[in-house]
Amino acid sequence: MTSPPPTPPAEVPSDEQFFRFKETGAPCEGIEEYRPGGFHPVNLGDTFHDGKYKVIRKLGAGSFSTVWLAVSTGTPRYVALKIMIAKAPGTNTELCILDHLSKQAPGDIRAQHVTAPLDIFQHQGINGKHQCLVFELMGGTAASVVEELPENKPKKYGKRQRYPKWMAKRILLHGLRGLAFLHQNGVVHGDVQPGNLLFSIADISPTEEESLKQDEASTAVPVHRVDGKADRWAPKNLYLKQPLYDRVQVGPETCVKLSDLGSAFWLAERPSKTVTPIGLRAPELILHQSFGLGIDIWSFGCLIFEFLTGRALFAIGVFGCSQKAQEDADDEHLIQLNDVIRPLPDSMMTVWPRASKWYTPDHQRLQPHSDEELDSDEESYSDVEPYIYPSLEELFAEEKSPEIDDEESAVVCSLMQQIFEYDPAKRPSAEDLLKHPWFSE
Template identity: 70%
Template sequence: MPSPPVTPPVELPPGRQSWRFKKTSACCEWVELYRPGGFHPVSLGDSFCAGKYRVIRKLGDGSFSTVWLAVSTSTPRYVALKIMVAKASTTDTELKILDHLEKAAPAHPNAQHVTVLLDIFQHQGPNGKHQCLVFEPMGATAASLVEELPENKPAMKGKRQRYPKWMAKQILLHALRGLAFLHEISVVHGDVQPGNLLFSIKDIKSLEEGELKQDEASTAIPVHRIDEKDDRWAPKILYLKQPLYDHVESGPNLHVKLSDLGAAFWLADPPSDTVTPIGLRAPELILHQPFGSGIDIWSFGCLVFEFLTGRSLFAVMMLSKEQEEQDDADDDHLTQLNDIIQPLPDSIMAAWPRASIWYGPNHEPLAPYGEGEPPHIHDSLEVLFAKNKPDEIGDEETAVVCSLVRQILQYDPAKRPSAVDLLKHPWFSE
C-alpha cells in the first residue's frame, strides 16, 4: 500500500518541478492553489452550514474565492455561496462594512445597485477555516456578458466586442448609483472594474433544480497527482464556471449591481494600498499618495470610455511584481496620462521619482530608449474615442462624452465630481 502524501506547504511551488498535479489547460482556478491556507475543495452536492446550503453549480472563481449556486433550505430557494480561501478569509473591516450596508440599504434608493449579504458562516475544511458569504444569485459580470451578446458572435480576431450604447449607458448609470450609495454612507469600494459589476437575473425560484444544475459532461476536469496518490487537499474534479447567462435580465429591465467588497474600506480609515486593476488606478495610487473615494470616481471615468468603445483607456501591463517591472508600468501609465488626458502638473512631476528620464526641465518629452529615436506620443482622449466609438455615437455626443470623461479624470482628487454630482449630468438622464 503506497504511503500517503505529505501535507503540502502553504507557499506556492517555486517551479514546475514542485507541482503536485499534472498540468491542465482548463480555464479555472489553478489546482496547485488547493493547499493549506488556499481554496476549499468543493464537489457538486456538498452541503454547508449544517445542511442549510447544498452546492449544485459553479458560478465563478477568482484569486481569493470560488462561487457556487446552492439550494437553500430556507428562502430564497437559490443563493450564491462565496467560499473564501482560508488564508484570506473575510476581514473584520469587510464584515463590518457588509453589516453597515445591510442596515443602511432599506433607507437608500440606490442600495438596490449594490449586492447585499444574506448570510455568513465559517466552514472548516482540510485547508483551514473558510469564511463563507451568501448573496442573492446574480448573472454574468459586465466583463464576461459582452462575449455572449448575439451581435458579438461569432468572436473573430480583430472584431471589437462591446455593448450596444443603451446597455453601456445603463451599466454605467447603475454602477454610479451604487457608488453614490456607498460614498454617502462613507464606504469606498476600492475595486471598481467590469468584473465586479453583476447583472441581475430573472426570478429562478420556481425553476426545478435539474434546470439549473451544472452540466458536468462538458465542464468536469479530472485532477491527477503526478505521483498518482490520493490528495486530501484538492478536489478530484475541477469544474469550469457556468454563470447564469441564460437567465440574465438583458432587456429593458436590465439591472446591474456593484459586488465584491473585499477591497472596500471606510472613508475615514483608508488602507495603505488597494487591489484596483492596474489600468484603472488614479494618479494618487500610482504615486503611493493618500487616497479616498476619488479612486472610485477615477476608475468609473475610465469605464465610461471602456464600455462605450470596447477597449481600455490606458493600456498598462505588469508581468511580474518585481520592482523594476512595477516601475516600468508606473512610468508607462504616467506618460499615457500626460498624453491622453493633459500634461502632468508640477506636483505630479515632483512626486514621480523617474520623471526626469521621460521629460525635460520644460516638460518636453524625451526618448529614454536611445538617442535619435523620437519619443512616443499617445493619441489624445478625443482621437482615441473617435477611432473606437460605435457608429451610433455621433460627433455631438462624442464631444459630450469626452467632456464628461475629462471632467471626471482630474489629477487632483478634490476636483473630481462626486457620484451624486455625476448622476445629475445630462448624458445620464437622456
C-alpha cells in the first residue's frame, strides 16, 4: 500500500520540477493553485450553503476565484456563485464596500450598473475557508462578447473585431454610470477593464436545468499528478468555461454592469499598489505616486479608444519577471504617453528615474545605441532617428469604425484628451463625463 501524498505547501514552487501535476495545457485556472489557501476544488453537482446552491456549469475563473452557474432553492432560480481562494487579499474590504453600496443603491439609479451580491456566505473546504458571493447571472464580458457577434464571425486572421458604435457607446455609458455610483460613495474600482464589464441576459428561470448543464464531454480537462497518486486538494477535472453568450440581450434592452470589486478600495484608505492592467495604468501608477479616483477615469479613457477601434491604445508588454523588465515596460509606457497624448511635463520627467536615458534636458528624444550601452555608465547613442508614435488623433482616425465621421471623431478625441490629463486633479469626474454631449446624444 502506497502512502498518501503529503500536504502541499501554501505557495506554488518557483521551480517546475517540484510541481504536483502534469501540465494540462488548457485555458483554465492554474492547477498548481489547488493547495491550502488556494482554490476550492469544485466538482459538478457539488452543493453549497446547506444545499441551497448546486453547481451545474462553469462560467469563468480569475486569479482569486472561480465562478459557477448554480441552481438555487430560492429566487432567482439560477445564480452565479463566485468562490474566492481561501487566502484572497482584500476580501474584508470587498465585503464592507459591498455592504455599504447595497445600502446606498435603492436611492441611486446608477446602482443598477454595478453588480450587487444576492447572498454572501463562507464555505469550509479542504484548502481552507472560502468567501462565497452569489450574484445575478450575467452573460459574458465586454472582452469576450465581441467575438460572439454575428458580424465578427467567422474569425479571420487580421480581421478587426470591434463592437458596432451603438454597442460600444452603450457599454461605455453604462460603465460610466457604474463608476459614478462607486465614486459618489468614496470607492475606487482599481481594475476598470473590458473583463469587468458584464452584459445582462434574458430571464432564464423557466429554462430546464438539463439544457444549462456543463457539456462535460467537450470541456472536461482531466487532472493527473506527476507521481500518479490521488490528490485531495484538487478536483478530478478542470473545466473550460462556458459563459452564457447565447443568452446575452443585444438590442435596446442591453444592460452592462461594472463587476468584480475584489480590487476596489476606499478612497480614504489608499493601498500601495493596484491590479490595474498594465496598458490601462494612469501616469501616477507608472511613476509609483499616490493615486485615487483618477486611475479609474484614466482607464475609462483608454476603453473609449479600445471599444471604438477594436485595439488597445497603449500596447505595453512585460518580458520577464525581473525588475529591469518592469522598468523597461514603464519606460516604454511613458514614451508612448509623451508621443500619443502630449509631451510629458517637467514635473513628470523629474520623478521618472530613467528619463535621461531617453530624453535630453530639453525633452528631445534620444536613441540608445544598444542595450549594453543603456546598462553602462556611458552615454553613447546612435544617430538613428528614434521612432515616434502617432498622436491620439492620428491613431483614432486610422483605427476608428467607418460609422464615425470626421466631425464625431474630433468630438471623441477631444473627450479623450480631457480625460488624459497627466495631473489627476485636473481630470474630469465620472459625473462630469456623464454630462458630456457625446454621452447624452
